[in-house]
Amino acid sequence: MQTVSALPKSIGSSYPKAIQIWLFIGVFMVFMQVVIGGVTRLTGSGLSITKWEIVTGTLPPLNAAQWNEEFDAYKATPQYQKINEGMSMSAFKFIYFWEYFHRLWARSMGFVFLIPFLFFYFKGWIDQPLLRRLGVVVLLAALAASFGWIMVASGLVNRPWVNAYKLTLHLSIALAVYSTLFWTWLTTFAHYPQVIHSPLLKKWALWIAILLAVQIVLGGIMSGMKAGLFYPTWPQLNGEWIPSVVLKGSEWNSLNFIHYDRGPFMAALVQLMHRTLAYVLTIIVLWYFYKGVTSGAKGPFRQALPLLPVMIFIQVLLGVFTLLGSKGTIPVGLGVFHQAGALLLLSIVLYLNYQLLRKPIK
Structure with missing residues (x-):
């Protein structure tokens, strides 16, 4: 027969509200990143951008010449040659949008994490347990980004789509990021009103x-x-x-x-x-x-x-x-x-x- 024991109400509530909101926003953004990644995959958009430019890739093509340059690069890929040959520019812009949005959302997560982190850290609101958990999140996020490019690269040579095993590894790491951040968020606010034996x-x-x-x-x-x-x-x-x-x-x-x-x-x-x-x-x-x-x-x-x-x-x-x-x-x-x-x-x-x-x- 299971019994329960009361715990102090203060457990799990020692972090400022701002920390809790910040981490929840992070959880939501990672959730949406996985969803956007799903749209990118199912629309066949993942190979539309053939370069991995962390800084210069922040801006999309801004004129016809830049769009033609991106389209020409895509035309050299196996996906275009074996599946999408004859694709119109408007169709290319559609798949480009989803891959670009996927990458832009990832960059945005970096800013949403870094700027408040520095503020909270210098305010002394981030203790060592939280700092360690956030460190794990950052390492996993960097790993997910790296494997994201490895996954894309697997579809740019010889084959018209990304390797399923590499895609799954990328997804698995992304889920590890989500799970770790979600758990970290719980530690900042979730009370334990009882212990379940x-x-x-x-x-x-x-x-x-x-x-x-x-x-x-x-x-x-x-x-x-x-x-x-x-x-x-x-x-x-x-x-x-x-x-x-x-x-x-x-x-x-x-x-x-x-x-x-x-x-x-x-x-x-x-x-x-x-x-x-x-x-x-x-x-x-x-x-x-x-x-x-x-x-x-x-x-x-x-x-x-x-x-x-x-x-x-x-x-x-x-x-x-x-x-x-x-x-x-x-x-x-x-x-x-x-x-x-x-x-x-x-x-x-x-x-x-x-x-x-x-x-x-x-």
Whole structure:
């Protein structure tokens, strides 16, 4: 039987309101950066800018000559030559906008972080624990930016799109940035009105977080491989519960894993894994919700708990509708909402883990 213990109200409230607002803005901006990245990917815009110019790339083309120069550079890429040959200037400006917006938003995050940080630091409002957490966020953000260019570069030579594995690594690092910053934000304001003495709830909250992280990674690989286009049906995969190509031993070779776009094997395998884990996660979440409700826990944990099954149900529906709409092309709106839903679900899971983190008062 679970019990709860009261904690001092002052815990988690020692930081100024300005710090809390600043970090929340950061969380929102990282959230939007991932969403904008999703739009960029689904509209095929990621390869429209062929150079990585941190300073001079801040300004877009400002006249016809500059636009022609950018368009000529894009015409030299495999994506234009193999997929978009004959594209109009207006169509090029559309995909250029999304890649430019994605990069500009990232630059804006740097300013939003740096200027208030310097002010708060010299005011003495940032203590060592917060400084260490922010240091981790900065390192992860720099890593995400670096891998962003590595990802783009993978699609500028020989192949007309970015490598799915590099795209997934870029997405995974971005999610690590979001998770770390979200957790850091929670430490500045979230109170702990009780301690929940339940090893089961704590253990399975962590397992849900781990499984969800794996699921998001699988979703990134699936998106990068455009696996939804191969099996745009549900609940079966083109009439099969397990695609026959996955059951062929000859298909399980390193070349199929490396050159995933040369056949349907990897698309079938990744989509099967993504769907299966979605079902597993849904069952675990429903069971966890029942255990949480009957545990006697109250306060923020109990208040946030219903969000977990609601959000995973929404996320499953978004995934199904995205699949069913992937006839020839992946629907941008549904795909973006599905990715945003994954972030919201991750936020709920992190919040529940945070509320369960406190150790009992001795």
